[in-house]
Amino acid sequence: NTRGGGHSEALKNYNVGRTLGIGTFGKVRIAEHKHTGHKVAIKILNRRQMRTMEMEEKAKREIKILRLFIHPHIIRLYEVIYTPTDIFVVMEYCKYGELFDCIVEKGRLQEDEARRIFQQIISGVEYCHRNMVAHRDLKPENLLLDSKYNVKLADFGLSNVMHDGHFLKTSCGSPNYAAPEVISGKLYAGPEVDVWSCGVILYALLCGTLPFDDDNIPKLFKKIKGGIYILPSHLSALARDLIPRMLVVDPMKRITIREIREHPWFQNRLPRYLAVPPPDTAQQAKMIDEDTLKEIVNLGYDKDHVCESLCNRLQNEATVAYYLLLDNRFRATSGYLGADYLQSMGRSFNQFTSSESASPSTRQYLPASNDSQGSGLRPYYPVERKWALGC
Structure with a gap:
């Protein structure tokens, strides 16, 4: 039924x-x-x-x-x-819903917890950029948590499509995470916009508040365009170094994803599987998991048909079943995260086990920080290929 x-x-x-x-x-x-x-x-x-x-x-x-x-x-x-x-x-299906609700419920995360989540976010964003896609709407509401507390980038404009400069005309578009060049209506390539949003997300993870917030929209835009925010004293020295490099007003001087990866704060306790960039989509299509293939054949699917469909990136009943089995095999074996870490995450996030959601309809808001000035410079290399834009 x-x-x-x-x-x-x-x-x-x-x-x-x-x-x-x-x-x-x-x-x-x-x-x-x-x-x-x-x-x-x-x-x-x-x-x-x-x-x-x-x-x-x-x-x-x-x-x-x-x-x-x-x-x-x-x-x-x-x-x-x-x-x-x-x-x-x-x-x-992401059992524990939005990362946003986690931050609202818990307040700021411990630095190790925040780093694990941020490492996963950057890995996903880097993959998008390697495939010439800029998300352009990164925020905790668009980051979901699966049953093992792994982060999943979501909402690439499938249901929450925005036009540039129309943040205030849609229920889903929040200007709090938008880069200065976006709210100013300037031209931009894409990846540097995602870096800014990741900086705001990292700040929210570590501080439990937003760096830029104001009920008065013109005042909010003034803060964003001026890079006006405060770094709380409880942050570690390396975190206090990384965040300002991401929240640089001039996109040409903003740190890049590659440089974020190389930053000492990011490198600390970096899981092995995240230390090397994943293969591109063409290579991935040829990588077939033998155990999952055996399982799918046991369900009655033809082995050659499954392999051919996977290699040609076709969508059919066999490929849907294959990827469902593959993803659930990954989760059943604790995925990419160690058992000790998952146990600690379970303690930290246990208040979320009672509710399962993919997109909660109620909306709360993160509190704002006080004002101060953040700055940090990194060289920027331009993107020459054509980008697909997420929103």
Whole structure:
């Protein structure tokens, strides 16, 4: 029983459950994949509403981008189902919801916890940039936590599409994380905008507050454009060195993702799997996990058909089942994180185990910091290839 209001044929491979959240163009519902028994989140996007706002083609472009991505810290897109009335986007289910709610609930994180999360975020952002995609809407609301507290970059414009300079006209667009060049309406390449947003996120993780905030929007913009914020005294010396290098007003002098990776604060306790950049999407398509392949064959799928579909990046029942099994195998073995770390994270985040969500509909706000001046310079190398923009 899909309980999905007329979606039974389109979602015949899923048992659709309760609504997790409601967005601009539709809702997100939890579902169980019938063949594997694993949970997914299904975004149901209403095509009529999207056409009214001239967003359907944009959503299709973003889906095309996300289909290419295979990364442990980017939300997995399993399949997209089109009907005359709706677009069903079947995605990885993140049990513990938004990183935003974690920060609101806990306040500032211990530096080791914040670093682990930040390392995962930067790994995902770097992967996007290597594939010529700039997210442009990075914020804790768009960073989800799976059942093992791994971070997943999400919302590449699938349901929360914004136009440049229109932050105040959408419910999802927060200017608090936007770079000075964005709110000023200046031209920008893309990656340096994500670096600024990552700087704001790191500040929020370590401080439990936002560096730039004001109920008066002109005053908020003035703070952002001036780089006016305060670094709390409780931060370590290395954290106090890294954050200002990311929150440099001039994008040409802002630290790059590569330089963030090389920073001593970032390098501390860096997991082995994050020490080396992941292969590109073409290489990844040829990497097939033998144990998962055996499992998928045991479910009745043809081995040659599965391998051919995976190598050609096709979407069909076999590839959906394969990636669901692969992702859940990863989580079942504690993924990339050690057992000791997961145990400590479980203690730190145990208040979130009672609620499962992918996109909470209620919204709280992080408190603001006081004013001060931050500065830091790093050389910048320009991007020459054409970038795909996330929002």
